[in-house]
Amino acid sequence: MERLQAAGHRVTVINRGSTPPPAGVEHLVADRNDEAALTAALGSRVFDVVVDQVCYTPVQAAIAARAFAGRTRRYVMTSTIEVYDPATAALPPVPTGTPVPEEIVDPATWQVAMDLPWHDDAYLEAHYAEGKRQAEAVFARAGGFAFAGVRSAHVLGGGAQEFTGRLAHYVERVSAGDEITVHAKALPTVFIHYQELADVLLWATTADFTGPVNACSDGPLDVHQLAAIIGTQVGRKPVLRTVAADEEASPFSFDRHYAMSNARAKALGFSFGHTGDWLPGAVAETLTTVPSPAARN
Template sequence: MIGGSRYFGKLLVDRLRAAGHQVTVINRGSTAPPAGVEHLVVDRNDEAALTAALDARTFDVVVDQVCYTPVQAAIAVRAFAGRTRRYVMTSTIEVYDPGSAALPTVAAGTPVPEELVDPATWRVAADLPWHDDAYLEAHYAEGKRQAEAVFTRADGFEFATVRSAHVLGGGTQEFTGRLAHYAARVVAGEEIAVHAQVLPTVFIHHEELAELLRWAATADFTGPLNACSDGPLDVHDLVAVIAAQAGRAPVHRTVPAGGKASPFSYDRHYAMSNARAKDLGFSFSHTADWLPGAVAEALTQSVPSI
Protein backbone atom coordinates (compact mmCIF):
# COMPACT_ATOMS: atom_id res chain seq x y z
CA MET A 1 0.00 0.00 0.00
CA ILE A 2 1.26 3.45 -0.88
CA GLY A 3 0.20 5.82 1.88
CA GLY A 4 -2.18 4.27 4.38
CA SER A 5 -0.85 6.18 7.37
CA ARG A 6 -4.03 7.99 8.38
CA TYR A 7 -7.84 7.88 8.44
CA PHE A 8 -9.44 5.15 6.33
CA GLY A 9 -6.00 4.12 5.03
CA LYS A 10 -4.97 2.98 8.51
CA LEU A 11 -8.25 1.15 8.87
CA LEU A 12 -7.71 -0.53 5.51
CA VAL A 13 -4.32 -1.81 6.65
CA ASP A 14 -5.93 -3.31 9.76
CA ARG A 15 -8.70 -4.97 7.74
CA LEU A 16 -6.32 -6.45 5.20
CA ARG A 17 -4.22 -7.92 8.00
CA ALA A 18 -7.32 -9.25 9.76
CA ALA A 19 -8.26 -10.99 6.51
CA GLY A 20 -4.91 -12.76 6.54
CA HIS A 21 -3.04 -10.68 3.97
CA GLN A 22 0.62 -9.76 4.29
CA VAL A 23 0.80 -5.97 4.01
CA THR A 24 3.66 -3.70 2.98
CA VAL A 25 3.27 0.03 3.55
CA ILE A 26 5.24 2.54 1.48
CA ASN A 27 5.48 6.10 2.77
CA ARG A 28 8.02 8.79 3.60
CA GLY A 29 8.33 7.63 7.20
CA SER A 30 6.38 10.32 8.99
CA THR A 31 4.05 7.67 10.43
CA ALA A 32 4.99 4.12 11.26
CA PRO A 33 2.56 1.33 10.31
CA PRO A 34 1.22 -1.17 12.87
CA ALA A 35 3.54 -3.82 14.24
CA GLY A 36 3.91 -6.76 11.90
CA VAL A 37 3.54 -4.67 8.73
CA GLU A 38 6.55 -4.34 6.42
CA HIS A 39 7.50 -0.68 6.06
CA LEU A 40 9.41 0.76 3.12
CA VAL A 41 10.45 4.36 3.80
CA VAL A 42 10.73 6.13 0.45
CA ASP A 43 9.40 9.19 -1.36
CA ARG A 44 7.16 7.96 -4.18
CA ASN A 45 8.15 11.02 -6.23
CA ASP A 46 11.77 9.81 -6.35
CA GLU A 47 11.64 7.15 -9.05
CA ALA A 48 15.16 5.85 -8.55
CA ALA A 49 14.69 5.53 -4.79
CA LEU A 50 11.30 3.88 -5.21
CA THR A 51 12.64 1.34 -7.68
CA ALA A 52 15.59 0.58 -5.41
CA ALA A 53 13.32 0.16 -2.38
CA LEU A 54 11.12 -2.30 -4.23
CA ASP A 55 14.21 -4.34 -5.14
CA ALA A 56 13.10 -7.87 -6.08
CA ARG A 57 9.70 -7.62 -4.39
CA THR A 58 6.45 -8.57 -6.07
CA PHE A 59 2.89 -7.98 -4.88
CA ASP A 60 -0.52 -9.47 -5.57
CA VAL A 61 -2.08 -6.01 -5.50
CA VAL A 62 -1.02 -2.41 -4.90
CA VAL A 63 -3.47 -0.01 -3.27
CA ASP A 64 -2.44 3.58 -3.95
CA GLN A 65 -3.96 6.02 -1.47
CA VAL A 66 -1.92 9.09 -2.34
CA CYS A 67 -1.64 9.49 -6.11
CA TYR A 68 -2.58 13.04 -7.10
CA THR A 69 -0.87 13.73 -10.44
CA PRO A 70 -0.10 12.10 -13.78
CA VAL A 71 3.60 12.44 -12.97
CA GLN A 72 3.19 10.32 -9.83
CA ALA A 73 1.10 7.83 -11.79
CA ALA A 74 3.74 7.51 -14.52
CA ILE A 75 6.45 6.84 -11.93
CA ALA A 76 4.28 4.16 -10.32
CA VAL A 77 3.53 2.54 -13.68
CA ARG A 78 7.22 2.16 -14.42
CA ALA A 79 8.13 1.08 -10.87
CA PHE A 80 5.40 -1.55 -10.46
CA ALA A 81 5.13 -2.95 -13.99
CA GLY A 82 5.87 -6.65 -13.69
CA ARG A 83 5.77 -6.45 -9.87
CA THR A 84 2.00 -6.67 -9.33
CA ARG A 85 -1.02 -8.30 -10.90
CA ARG A 86 -3.46 -5.57 -9.88
CA TYR A 87 -3.32 -1.87 -9.05
CA VAL A 88 -6.12 -0.01 -7.23
CA MET A 89 -6.05 3.79 -6.99
CA THR A 90 -8.16 5.80 -4.56
CA SER A 91 -9.75 8.64 -6.53
CA THR A 92 -12.53 11.11 -5.82
CA ILE A 93 -16.02 12.34 -6.60
CA GLU A 94 -14.35 15.61 -7.60
CA VAL A 95 -13.43 14.14 -11.00
CA TYR A 96 -17.09 14.77 -11.95
CA ASP A 97 -17.18 18.40 -10.82
CA PRO A 98 -18.48 20.36 -13.83
CA GLY A 99 -16.80 23.43 -12.41
CA SER A 100 -13.35 21.90 -12.91
CA ALA A 101 -13.61 20.57 -16.49
CA ALA A 102 -15.76 20.58 -19.59
CA LEU A 103 -17.94 17.53 -18.99
CA PRO A 104 -21.17 16.24 -20.53
CA THR A 105 -24.26 17.66 -18.85
CA VAL A 106 -26.17 15.41 -16.48
CA ALA A 107 -29.63 16.51 -15.39
CA ALA A 108 -29.92 17.40 -11.72
CA GLY A 109 -31.34 14.44 -9.84
CA THR A 110 -29.75 11.91 -12.18
CA PRO A 111 -27.01 9.93 -10.40
CA VAL A 112 -23.72 10.40 -12.25
CA PRO A 113 -22.31 7.16 -13.73
CA GLU A 114 -18.65 6.25 -14.10
CA GLU A 115 -18.64 6.64 -17.86
CA LEU A 116 -19.12 10.40 -17.58
CA VAL A 117 -15.34 10.61 -17.10
CA ASP A 118 -13.59 7.96 -19.19
CA PRO A 119 -9.90 7.87 -18.20
CA ALA A 120 -9.05 6.00 -21.41
CA THR A 121 -9.85 9.13 -23.42
CA TRP A 122 -8.80 11.84 -20.96
CA ARG A 123 -5.96 14.10 -22.07
CA VAL A 124 -2.73 13.85 -20.06
CA ALA A 125 -0.49 16.88 -19.63
CA ALA A 126 2.50 15.82 -17.54
CA ASP A 127 4.33 19.07 -18.28
CA LEU A 128 2.01 21.19 -16.13
CA PRO A 129 3.44 22.42 -12.78
CA TRP A 130 2.19 19.42 -10.79
CA HIS A 131 5.17 19.81 -8.43
CA ASP A 132 3.82 23.16 -7.22
CA ASP A 133 1.64 22.70 -4.14
CA ALA A 134 -0.55 25.72 -4.87
CA TYR A 135 -1.15 24.59 -8.45
CA LEU A 136 -1.93 21.06 -7.32
CA GLU A 137 -4.41 22.25 -4.69
CA ALA A 138 -6.19 24.41 -7.27
CA HIS A 139 -6.28 21.55 -9.80
CA TYR A 140 -6.95 18.61 -7.49
CA ALA A 141 -9.76 17.14 -9.62
CA GLU A 142 -7.77 17.43 -12.85
CA GLY A 143 -4.75 15.82 -11.23
CA LYS A 144 -6.86 12.83 -10.24
CA ARG A 145 -8.42 12.57 -13.71
CA GLN A 146 -5.04 12.61 -15.39
CA ALA A 147 -3.56 10.13 -12.91
CA GLU A 148 -6.41 7.73 -13.69
CA ALA A 149 -5.74 8.22 -17.40
CA VAL A 150 -2.05 7.30 -17.06
CA PHE A 151 -2.83 4.09 -15.15
CA THR A 152 -5.65 3.13 -17.51
CA ARG A 153 -3.29 3.21 -20.49
CA ALA A 154 -0.59 1.18 -18.75
CA ASP A 155 0.06 -2.42 -19.80
CA GLY A 156 1.94 -3.72 -16.77
CA PHE A 157 -1.05 -4.69 -14.58
CA GLU A 158 -4.84 -4.65 -14.25
CA PHE A 159 -6.08 -1.27 -13.04
CA ALA A 160 -9.12 -0.17 -11.07
CA THR A 161 -9.90 3.25 -9.60
CA VAL A 162 -12.28 3.85 -6.69
CA ARG A 163 -13.93 7.26 -6.89
CA SER A 164 -14.84 8.03 -3.31
CA ALA A 165 -17.68 10.24 -2.16
CA HIS A 166 -17.05 12.78 0.61
CA VAL A 167 -15.73 10.77 3.57
CA LEU A 168 -17.13 11.43 7.04
CA GLY A 169 -16.88 9.86 10.48
CA GLY A 170 -14.11 9.10 12.89
CA GLY A 171 -14.07 12.32 14.92
CA THR A 172 -10.51 13.67 15.11
CA GLN A 173 -9.39 11.13 12.50
CA GLU A 174 -11.39 13.02 9.87
CA PHE A 175 -8.48 15.28 8.95
CA THR A 176 -10.42 17.59 6.61
CA GLY A 177 -12.41 18.83 9.61
CA ARG A 178 -15.44 19.65 7.48
CA LEU A 179 -18.05 17.97 9.66
CA ALA A 180 -16.48 19.48 12.77
CA HIS A 181 -16.62 22.87 11.00
CA TYR A 182 -20.38 22.58 10.67
CA ALA A 183 -20.83 21.25 14.18
CA ALA A 184 -18.87 24.12 15.70
CA ARG A 185 -20.79 26.76 13.74
CA VAL A 186 -24.19 25.31 14.60
CA VAL A 187 -23.35 25.13 18.30
CA ALA A 188 -21.96 28.67 18.32
CA GLY A 189 -24.92 30.05 16.37
CA GLU A 190 -22.60 31.24 13.62
CA GLU A 191 -23.74 31.68 10.04
CA ILE A 192 -23.37 28.89 7.52
CA ALA A 193 -22.88 30.24 4.00
CA VAL A 194 -25.01 28.43 1.43
CA HIS A 195 -26.01 28.88 -2.19
CA ALA A 196 -29.45 30.19 -3.07
CA GLN A 197 -30.34 26.87 -4.70
CA VAL A 198 -28.42 23.97 -3.22
CA LEU A 199 -27.99 20.59 -4.87
CA PRO A 200 -27.36 17.26 -3.14
CA THR A 201 -24.09 15.40 -2.97
CA VAL A 202 -23.10 11.95 -1.73
CA PHE A 203 -21.15 10.73 1.28
CA ILE A 204 -19.53 7.58 2.62
CA HIS A 205 -18.48 6.55 6.12
CA HIS A 206 -14.75 6.03 6.58
CA GLU A 207 -15.26 2.44 7.74
CA GLU A 208 -17.40 1.64 4.72
CA LEU A 209 -14.79 3.07 2.36
CA ALA A 210 -12.07 1.00 4.01
CA GLU A 211 -14.22 -2.11 3.56
CA LEU A 212 -14.91 -1.28 -0.09
CA LEU A 213 -11.20 -0.80 -0.78
CA ARG A 214 -10.45 -4.13 0.92
CA TRP A 215 -13.07 -5.76 -1.31
CA ALA A 216 -11.75 -3.96 -4.42
CA ALA A 217 -8.21 -5.14 -3.71
CA THR A 218 -9.23 -8.78 -4.10
CA ALA A 219 -11.94 -8.35 -6.74
CA ASP A 220 -11.37 -8.68 -10.48
CA PHE A 221 -13.17 -5.66 -11.97
CA THR A 222 -11.22 -3.00 -13.81
CA GLY A 223 -11.87 0.65 -14.58
CA PRO A 224 -13.58 3.30 -12.46
CA LEU A 225 -15.97 2.50 -9.63
CA ASN A 226 -18.08 5.00 -7.68
CA ALA A 227 -18.17 4.56 -3.90
CA CYS A 228 -20.96 6.24 -1.95
CA SER A 229 -23.60 5.35 0.59
CA ASP A 230 -27.24 5.43 -0.47
CA GLY A 231 -29.13 8.60 0.37
CA PRO A 232 -27.80 11.84 -1.16
CA LEU A 233 -27.97 14.92 1.06
CA ASP A 234 -27.82 18.63 0.42
CA VAL A 235 -26.24 21.06 2.85
CA HIS A 236 -29.58 21.81 4.55
CA ASP A 237 -30.17 18.09 5.15
CA LEU A 238 -26.71 17.70 6.67
CA VAL A 239 -27.02 20.75 8.91
CA ALA A 240 -30.49 19.65 10.07
CA VAL A 241 -29.02 16.42 11.48
CA ILE A 242 -26.35 18.40 13.34
CA ALA A 243 -28.85 20.97 14.62
CA ALA A 244 -31.21 18.27 15.91
CA GLN A 245 -28.44 16.64 17.94
CA ALA A 246 -27.00 19.94 19.16
CA GLY A 247 -30.41 21.31 20.10
CA ARG A 248 -29.67 24.54 18.26
CA ALA A 249 -31.32 26.27 15.31
CA PRO A 250 -28.93 26.68 12.37
CA VAL A 251 -28.29 30.13 10.93
CA HIS A 252 -27.94 30.23 7.17
CA ARG A 253 -26.62 33.06 5.02
CA THR A 254 -27.23 32.94 1.29
CA VAL A 255 -24.21 33.88 -0.80
CA PRO A 256 -24.57 35.77 -4.09
CA ALA A 257 -24.07 33.93 -7.36
CA GLY A 258 -20.41 33.02 -7.67
CA GLY A 259 -19.81 33.65 -3.96
CA LYS A 260 -17.90 31.32 -1.66
CA ALA A 261 -20.11 28.97 0.34
CA SER A 262 -19.42 26.48 3.11
CA PRO A 263 -18.11 22.99 2.32
CA PHE A 264 -20.83 20.66 0.97
CA SER A 265 -22.96 23.53 -0.33
CA TYR A 266 -23.12 22.92 -4.07
CA ASP A 267 -24.85 24.82 -6.84
CA ARG A 268 -23.77 22.28 -9.46
CA HIS A 269 -24.78 18.65 -9.87
CA TYR A 270 -22.40 15.70 -9.69
CA ALA A 271 -23.86 13.32 -7.11
CA MET A 272 -22.62 9.85 -8.07
CA SER A 273 -24.40 6.61 -8.87
CA ASN A 274 -23.22 3.51 -6.99
CA ALA A 275 -25.06 1.09 -9.29
CA ARG A 276 -21.93 -0.47 -10.77
CA ALA A 277 -20.49 -1.44 -7.39
CA LYS A 278 -23.84 -2.93 -6.39
CA ASP A 279 -23.99 -4.93 -9.61
CA LEU A 280 -20.51 -6.26 -8.82
CA GLY A 281 -21.71 -7.43 -5.41
CA PHE A 282 -20.90 -4.69 -2.90
CA SER A 283 -23.69 -3.66 -0.51
CA PHE A 284 -23.78 -0.05 0.67
CA SER A 285 -25.27 1.38 3.84
CA HIS A 286 -27.64 4.35 3.89
CA THR A 287 -26.34 7.68 5.16
CA ALA A 288 -29.11 7.63 7.78
CA ASP A 289 -27.49 4.48 9.25
CA TRP A 290 -24.24 6.19 10.23
CA LEU A 291 -24.54 9.98 9.93
CA PRO A 292 -26.00 10.53 13.44
CA GLY A 293 -23.03 8.72 14.95
CA ALA A 294 -20.56 10.70 12.85
CA VAL A 295 -22.27 13.92 13.89
CA ALA A 296 -22.08 12.93 17.57
CA GLU A 297 -18.32 12.41 17.15
CA ALA A 298 -17.96 15.79 15.46
CA LEU A 299 -19.94 17.54 18.19
CA THR A 300 -17.71 15.99 20.84
CA GLN A 301 -14.65 17.01 18.88
CA SER A 302 -15.82 20.59 18.42
CA VAL A 303 -17.48 21.17 21.78
CA PRO A 304 -16.24 18.80 24.52
CA SER A 305 -19.14 19.69 26.82
CA ILE A 306 -21.71 18.19 24.45
Protein backbone atom coordinates (compact mmCIF):
# COMPACT_ATOMS: atom_id res chain seq x y z
CA MET A 1 0.00 0.00 0.00
CA GLU A 2 2.71 2.45 0.99
CA ARG A 3 4.68 1.72 -2.18
CA LEU A 4 1.58 2.30 -4.31
CA GLN A 5 0.89 5.56 -2.50
CA ALA A 6 4.49 6.68 -2.92
CA ALA A 7 4.20 5.99 -6.65
CA GLY A 8 1.22 8.34 -6.82
CA HIS A 9 -1.60 5.82 -6.96
CA ARG A 10 -4.90 6.19 -5.13
CA VAL A 11 -5.43 3.14 -2.93
CA THR A 12 -8.55 1.55 -1.46
CA VAL A 13 -8.36 -1.24 1.13
CA ILE A 14 -11.17 -3.73 1.70
CA ASN A 15 -11.07 -5.87 4.84
CA ARG A 16 -13.23 -6.82 7.81
CA GLY A 17 -12.12 -3.79 9.77
CA SER A 18 -9.64 -5.40 12.13
CA THR A 19 -6.60 -3.70 10.58
CA PRO A 20 -6.78 0.01 9.74
CA PRO A 21 -4.96 1.11 6.57
CA PRO A 22 -2.27 3.82 6.40
CA ALA A 23 -3.30 7.46 6.35
CA GLY A 24 -4.66 8.60 3.02
CA VAL A 25 -6.00 5.18 2.04
CA GLU A 26 -9.74 4.73 1.51
CA HIS A 27 -11.07 2.00 3.80
CA LEU A 28 -14.05 -0.21 2.99
CA VAL A 29 -15.28 -2.77 5.52
CA ALA A 30 -16.78 -6.04 4.31
CA ASP A 31 -16.44 -9.80 4.76
CA ARG A 32 -15.25 -11.21 1.45
CA ASN A 33 -17.20 -14.40 2.13
CA ASP A 34 -20.46 -12.40 2.07
CA GLU A 35 -21.04 -11.56 -1.58
CA ALA A 36 -23.94 -9.20 -0.95
CA ALA A 37 -21.99 -7.26 1.70
CA LEU A 38 -18.90 -7.07 -0.52
CA THR A 39 -20.90 -5.81 -3.49
CA ALA A 40 -22.68 -3.25 -1.32
CA ALA A 41 -19.40 -1.98 0.13
CA LEU A 42 -17.94 -1.53 -3.35
CA GLY A 43 -20.90 0.57 -4.43
CA SER A 44 -20.23 2.13 -7.83
CA ARG A 45 -16.44 2.13 -7.47
CA VAL A 46 -14.15 0.97 -10.26
CA PHE A 47 -10.44 0.16 -10.02
CA ASP A 48 -7.50 -0.02 -12.39
CA VAL A 49 -6.12 -3.05 -10.55
CA VAL A 50 -7.22 -5.26 -7.66
CA VAL A 51 -4.56 -6.95 -5.50
CA ASP A 52 -5.95 -9.88 -3.48
CA GLN A 53 -3.69 -11.00 -0.64
CA VAL A 54 -6.14 -13.15 1.33
CA CYS A 55 -7.82 -15.52 -1.13
CA TYR A 56 -7.59 -19.14 0.01
CA THR A 57 -10.40 -21.05 -1.71
CA PRO A 58 -12.16 -21.32 -5.07
CA VAL A 59 -15.38 -20.22 -3.37
CA GLN A 60 -13.75 -16.97 -2.24
CA ALA A 61 -12.29 -16.52 -5.72
CA ALA A 62 -15.67 -17.01 -7.38
CA ILE A 63 -17.29 -14.43 -5.09
CA ALA A 64 -14.53 -11.93 -5.85
CA ALA A 65 -14.64 -12.64 -9.59
CA ARG A 66 -18.35 -11.84 -9.67
CA ALA A 67 -18.04 -8.80 -7.40
CA PHE A 68 -15.21 -7.23 -9.41
CA ALA A 69 -16.40 -8.16 -12.90
CA GLY A 70 -16.73 -4.92 -14.83
CA ARG A 71 -14.98 -2.97 -12.05
CA THR A 72 -11.32 -3.64 -12.90
CA ARG A 73 -9.15 -4.41 -15.91
CA ARG A 74 -6.60 -6.45 -13.91
CA TYR A 75 -6.67 -8.77 -10.90
CA VAL A 76 -3.49 -9.86 -9.07
CA MET A 77 -3.69 -12.66 -6.51
CA THR A 78 -0.97 -13.57 -4.02
CA SER A 79 -0.40 -17.31 -4.25
CA THR A 80 2.26 -19.60 -2.82
CA ILE A 81 5.15 -21.96 -3.45
CA GLU A 82 3.00 -24.62 -1.77
CA VAL A 83 1.04 -25.13 -5.02
CA TYR A 84 4.10 -27.11 -6.19
CA ASP A 85 4.30 -29.43 -3.17
CA PRO A 86 4.17 -32.94 -4.68
CA ALA A 87 2.84 -34.27 -1.38
CA THR A 88 -0.41 -32.36 -1.92
CA ALA A 89 -1.31 -33.22 -5.53
CA ALA A 90 -0.41 -35.49 -8.44
CA LEU A 91 2.01 -33.18 -10.26
CA PRO A 92 4.40 -33.82 -13.15
CA PRO A 93 7.77 -34.84 -11.69
CA VAL A 94 10.59 -32.31 -11.75
CA PRO A 95 14.16 -33.64 -11.36
CA THR A 96 15.81 -32.75 -8.06
CA GLY A 97 17.97 -29.70 -8.60
CA THR A 98 15.83 -28.35 -11.45
CA PRO A 99 13.90 -25.24 -10.32
CA VAL A 100 10.16 -25.76 -10.72
CA PRO A 101 8.57 -23.63 -13.48
CA GLU A 102 5.08 -22.16 -13.48
CA GLU A 103 3.66 -24.54 -16.08
CA ILE A 104 3.82 -27.48 -13.64
CA VAL A 105 0.58 -26.09 -12.18
CA ASP A 106 -1.54 -24.57 -14.95
CA PRO A 107 -4.55 -22.68 -13.55
CA ALA A 108 -6.21 -22.70 -16.97
CA THR A 109 -6.67 -26.47 -16.76
CA TRP A 110 -6.63 -27.21 -13.02
CA GLN A 111 -9.81 -28.92 -11.81
CA VAL A 112 -12.06 -26.91 -9.51
CA ALA A 113 -14.35 -28.48 -6.89
CA MET A 114 -16.65 -25.92 -5.30
CA ASP A 115 -18.54 -28.53 -3.29
CA LEU A 116 -15.64 -29.43 -1.00
CA PRO A 117 -15.93 -28.18 2.63
CA TRP A 118 -13.91 -25.00 2.04
CA HIS A 119 -15.87 -23.27 4.80
CA ASP A 120 -14.41 -25.65 7.40
CA ASP A 121 -11.28 -24.19 9.01
CA ALA A 122 -9.69 -27.58 9.71
CA TYR A 123 -10.27 -28.74 6.14
CA LEU A 124 -8.90 -25.50 4.74
CA GLU A 125 -5.76 -25.69 6.87
CA ALA A 126 -5.14 -29.27 5.72
CA HIS A 127 -5.74 -28.33 2.07
CA TYR A 128 -4.06 -24.94 1.91
CA ALA A 129 -2.10 -25.72 -1.27
CA GLU A 130 -5.11 -27.11 -3.10
CA GLY A 131 -7.24 -24.15 -2.06
CA LYS A 132 -4.68 -21.81 -3.62
CA ARG A 133 -4.45 -23.90 -6.81
CA GLN A 134 -8.20 -23.89 -7.25
CA ALA A 135 -8.52 -20.18 -6.42
CA GLU A 136 -6.00 -19.40 -9.17
CA ALA A 137 -7.98 -21.61 -11.55
CA VAL A 138 -11.22 -19.73 -10.87
CA PHE A 139 -9.63 -16.34 -11.52
CA ALA A 140 -7.80 -17.56 -14.63
CA ARG A 141 -11.11 -18.61 -16.19
CA ALA A 142 -13.29 -15.76 -14.91
CA GLY A 143 -12.92 -13.74 -18.08
CA GLY A 144 -13.97 -10.39 -16.62
CA PHE A 145 -10.41 -9.10 -16.24
CA ALA A 146 -6.77 -9.98 -16.93
CA PHE A 147 -5.41 -12.22 -14.17
CA ALA A 148 -1.93 -12.68 -12.71
CA GLY A 149 -0.99 -14.93 -9.80
CA VAL A 150 2.18 -14.17 -7.82
CA ARG A 151 3.41 -17.44 -6.32
CA SER A 152 5.48 -16.37 -3.34
CA ALA A 153 8.40 -18.28 -1.86
CA HIS A 154 8.71 -18.64 1.93
CA VAL A 155 8.59 -15.07 3.24
CA LEU A 156 11.14 -13.99 5.86
CA GLY A 157 12.08 -10.73 7.53
CA GLY A 158 10.32 -8.03 9.46
CA GLY A 159 11.02 -9.33 12.96
CA ALA A 160 7.70 -9.51 14.79
CA GLN A 161 5.88 -9.03 11.47
CA GLU A 162 7.02 -12.52 10.39
CA PHE A 163 3.83 -14.03 11.73
CA THR A 164 4.55 -17.70 10.93
CA GLY A 165 7.35 -17.79 13.51
CA ARG A 166 9.42 -20.21 11.43
CA LEU A 167 12.57 -18.09 11.31
CA ALA A 168 12.15 -17.33 15.02
CA HIS A 169 11.99 -21.09 15.63
CA TYR A 170 15.47 -21.48 14.18
CA VAL A 171 16.96 -18.36 15.72
CA GLU A 172 15.70 -19.28 19.18
CA ARG A 173 16.85 -22.90 19.01
CA VAL A 174 20.28 -22.15 17.57
CA SER A 175 20.83 -19.38 20.14
CA ALA A 176 19.89 -21.73 22.98
CA GLY A 177 21.84 -24.72 21.69
CA ASP A 178 18.63 -26.73 21.30
CA GLU A 179 18.52 -29.40 18.63
CA ILE A 180 16.92 -28.84 15.24
CA THR A 181 15.32 -31.86 13.59
CA VAL A 182 16.16 -32.38 9.90
CA HIS A 183 15.59 -34.98 7.20
CA ALA A 184 18.39 -37.36 6.28
CA LYS A 185 18.50 -35.88 2.78
CA ALA A 186 17.14 -32.38 3.29
CA LEU A 187 16.53 -30.62 -0.03
CA PRO A 188 16.84 -26.89 -0.76
CA THR A 189 13.95 -24.47 -0.87
CA VAL A 190 13.61 -20.82 -1.85
CA PHE A 191 12.89 -17.69 0.16
CA ILE A 192 11.98 -14.06 -0.37
CA HIS A 193 12.32 -11.03 1.89
CA TYR A 194 8.99 -9.42 2.77
CA GLN A 195 10.08 -6.10 1.27
CA GLU A 196 11.14 -7.79 -1.96
CA LEU A 197 7.75 -9.49 -2.15
CA ALA A 198 6.14 -6.06 -1.80
CA ASP A 199 8.29 -4.91 -4.72
CA VAL A 200 7.15 -7.90 -6.79
CA LEU A 201 3.50 -7.14 -6.06
CA LEU A 202 3.98 -3.49 -7.00
CA TRP A 203 5.62 -4.58 -10.25
CA ALA A 204 2.84 -7.10 -10.97
CA THR A 205 0.23 -4.44 -10.26
CA THR A 206 1.61 -2.05 -12.87
CA ALA A 207 2.71 -4.67 -15.45
CA ASP A 208 0.58 -6.29 -18.13
CA PHE A 209 1.64 -9.97 -18.07
CA THR A 210 -0.94 -12.61 -17.24
CA GLY A 211 -0.87 -16.04 -15.63
CA PRO A 212 1.24 -17.31 -12.74
CA VAL A 213 4.70 -15.97 -11.95
CA ASN A 214 7.08 -17.27 -9.28
CA ALA A 215 8.60 -14.82 -6.80
CA CYS A 216 11.77 -15.91 -4.99
CA SER A 217 15.20 -14.49 -4.31
CA ASP A 218 18.20 -16.05 -6.00
CA GLY A 219 20.11 -18.49 -3.82
CA PRO A 220 18.13 -21.54 -2.63
CA LEU A 221 19.12 -22.92 0.77
CA ASP A 222 18.68 -26.24 2.50
CA VAL A 223 18.07 -26.47 6.24
CA HIS A 224 21.76 -27.10 6.96
CA GLN A 225 22.77 -23.91 5.13
CA LEU A 226 20.00 -21.91 6.77
CA ALA A 227 21.01 -23.07 10.25
CA ALA A 228 24.68 -22.38 9.50
CA ILE A 229 23.94 -18.78 8.49
CA ILE A 230 21.96 -18.29 11.70
CA GLY A 231 24.74 -19.94 13.70
CA THR A 232 27.30 -17.52 12.28
CA GLN A 233 25.00 -14.63 13.16
CA VAL A 234 24.46 -15.70 16.77
CA GLY A 235 27.94 -17.11 17.34
CA ARG A 236 26.89 -20.68 18.02
CA LYS A 237 27.12 -23.92 16.05
CA PRO A 238 23.68 -25.39 15.29
CA VAL A 239 22.81 -28.75 16.82
CA LEU A 240 21.11 -30.88 14.15
CA ARG A 241 19.43 -34.25 14.63
CA THR A 242 18.33 -36.45 11.74
CA VAL A 243 14.76 -37.68 12.09
CA ALA A 244 13.45 -41.16 11.41
CA ALA A 245 11.49 -41.73 8.21
CA ASP A 246 8.12 -41.31 9.94
CA GLU A 247 9.14 -38.42 12.22
CA GLU A 248 8.28 -34.78 11.60
CA ALA A 249 11.19 -32.44 10.94
CA SER A 250 11.59 -28.72 11.54
CA PRO A 251 10.05 -26.19 9.14
CA PHE A 252 12.17 -25.59 6.02
CA SER A 253 13.56 -29.13 6.17
CA PHE A 254 12.13 -30.79 3.05
CA ASP A 255 12.36 -34.40 1.94
CA ARG A 256 10.79 -33.58 -1.43
CA HIS A 257 11.77 -31.16 -4.19
CA TYR A 258 9.70 -28.13 -5.11
CA ALA A 259 12.08 -25.16 -5.05
CA MET A 260 10.77 -22.67 -7.60
CA SER A 261 12.33 -21.12 -10.68
CA ASN A 262 12.20 -17.31 -10.96
CA ALA A 263 13.20 -17.32 -14.64
CA ARG A 264 9.82 -16.11 -15.92
CA ALA A 265 9.74 -13.06 -13.65
CA LYS A 266 13.29 -12.20 -14.71
CA ALA A 267 12.38 -12.56 -18.39
CA LEU A 268 9.44 -10.22 -17.79
CA GLY A 269 11.78 -7.62 -16.29
CA PHE A 270 11.97 -8.13 -12.53
CA SER A 271 15.40 -8.30 -10.87
CA PHE A 272 15.68 -10.35 -7.67
CA GLY A 273 18.14 -9.99 -4.84
CA HIS A 274 20.13 -12.85 -3.32
CA THR A 275 19.04 -14.65 -0.16
CA GLY A 276 22.56 -14.47 1.24
CA ASP A 277 22.51 -10.68 1.04
CA TRP A 278 19.37 -10.07 3.10
CA LEU A 279 19.07 -13.14 5.37
CA PRO A 280 21.60 -11.92 7.99
CA GLY A 281 19.55 -8.75 8.42
CA ALA A 282 16.36 -10.78 8.77
CA VAL A 283 18.05 -12.91 11.43
CA ALA A 284 19.18 -9.77 13.26
CA GLU A 285 15.60 -8.47 13.25
CA THR A 286 14.35 -11.78 14.61
CA LEU A 287 16.94 -11.75 17.39
CA THR A 288 15.22 -8.67 18.81
CA THR A 289 11.96 -10.61 19.17
CA VAL A 290 13.05 -13.93 20.71
CA PRO A 291 14.00 -14.41 24.37
CA SER A 292 17.68 -14.80 25.16
CA PRO A 293 18.85 -18.23 26.39
CA ALA A 294 19.45 -16.69 29.84
CA ALA A 295 15.89 -15.37 29.97
CA ARG A 296 14.52 -18.83 29.16
CA ASN A 297 16.38 -20.54 32.02
